[in-house]
Amino acid sequence: MPLASFRFYAELNDFLPLDRRQVTFVHAFAGRPSVKDTIEALGVPHTEVDLMLANGVSVDFSYHLRDGDRISVYPVFESIDIAPILRVRPQPLREARFVLDTHLGRLAGYLRMLGFDTLYRNDFKDEELARLSSRGERILLTRDRGLLKRSEVTHGYCVRETHPRGQLVEVLQRFDLAGSIKPFKHCLRCNGLLASVRKKDILDSLLPKTRQYYDEYRRCQACGRVYWRGSHYQRMQHFIAQVLDETAT
Numbered sequence: 001m002p003l004a005s006f007r008f009y010a011e012l013n014d015f016l017p018l019d020r021r022q023v024t025f026v027h028a029f030a031g032r033p034s035v036k037d038t039i040e041a042l043g044v045p046h047t048e049v050d051l052m053l054a055n056g057v058s059v060d061f062s063y064h065l066r067d068g069d070r071i072s073v074y075p076v077f078e079s080i081d082i083a084p085i086l087r088v089r090p091q092p093l094r095e096a097r098f099v100l101d102t103h104l105g106r107l108a109g110y111l112r113m114l115g116f117d118t119l120y121r122n123d124f125k126d127e128e129l130a131r132l133s134s135r136g137e138r139i140l141l142t143r144d145r146g147l148l149k150r151s152e153v154t155h156g157y158c159v160r161e162t163h164p165r166g167q168l169v170e171v172l173q174r175f176d177l178a179g180s181i182k183p184f185k186h187c188l189r190c191n192g193l194l195a196s197v198r199k200k201d202i203l204d205s206l207l208p209k210t211r212q213y214y215d216e217y218r219r220c221q222a223c224g225r226v227y228w229r230g231s232h233y234q235r236m237q238h239f240i241a242q243v244l245d246e247t248a249t
């Protein structure tokens with residue numbers, strides 16, 4: 001049986017069994033499988049991979065394994081200039097927009113709160129998530145590796161943290177978003193855009209105390225929900241400050 005050796009770098013090791021992390025290991029294969037199918041069979045979704053070398057030469061996902069190949073697989077580089085080398089994924093998206101898997105509802109709320117365009121429904125099917133990601137140029141966030149292995153998904157990320165707040169910090173760090181936070185931009189309930197609204201136009205929908213103390217309001221252009229800078233806003237500011245603190249460490 002033909003053999004190839006593999007070495008995965010940095011956080012790609014998260015996807016491997018313990019005895020294959022941070023080491024070169026040998027993999028036996030039949031026929032001439034593509035390197036993409038092979039790395040996914042080894043457990044690593046292709047969306048996590050940015051660069052692959054076969055015997056020291058950069059190759060794309062369609063490369064087919066040969067007996068004796070030495071394959072090195074790298075995640076997205078944050079700071080190393082690899083421009084002359086072939087990157088296997090399209091260019092990074094200019095604006096970070098997301099579509100989230102059904103089990104990431106709390107994270108979706110947090111991302112909207114921070115001003116990121118975030119599609120979420122608790123009943124999206126896998127094929128809908130993949131389509132929304134590829135057609136809308138959205139980064140698909142999920143904890144389901146199988147979903148990221150769908151070929152139409154070009155921008156995706158497997159969230160490692162299990163607690164929503166930790167997930168938020170992880171996503172802000174991974175996509176370098178700390179400088180792009182714009183609270184009060186998206187509706188927390190439906191992701192619609194918020195716009196300023198005159199107080200006199202919404203008086204009827206306000207509780208007496210709110211009407212008395214606040215003069216500035218924003219309204220969701222999609223679902224009509226009204227937002228103002230009340231006590232929940234103070235808590236939100238506090239939460240954002242804490243999260244940014246954690247993101248910076």
Ligand SMILES: [Zn+2]
Pocket residue numbers: 187188189190191192220221222223224225
């Ligand atoms: Zn809304």
